[in-house]
Amino acid sequence: MPIYDFSCGQCGATFEELVRSTTKDEEVVCPECGGKQAERQISAPSVLGASSNVGGGGCSAPAGSGFT
Ligand SMILES: [Zn+2]
Known part of the structure; x- marks a missing residue:
């Protein structure tokens, strides 16, 4: 219940x-x-878009700029 x-x-x-x-x-x-006059409290655990997008480093390329 x-x-x-x-x-x-x-x-x-x-x-x-x-x-x-x-x-x-x-x-x-x-x-x-x-x-x-009791009001029900809605305390639902709203899990929206629980996509564990961990990491995803953008600019982590090794600096190999060849300026010669
Ligand atoms: Zn009261």
């Missing part, structure tokens, strides 16, 4: 709430003030 982070829009408290599929955001009650 997923646990979401909520932040109370009333007192600003942050808390975790175990949310079931039948649980609505409106039903989440702040444990601090009892308000029902």
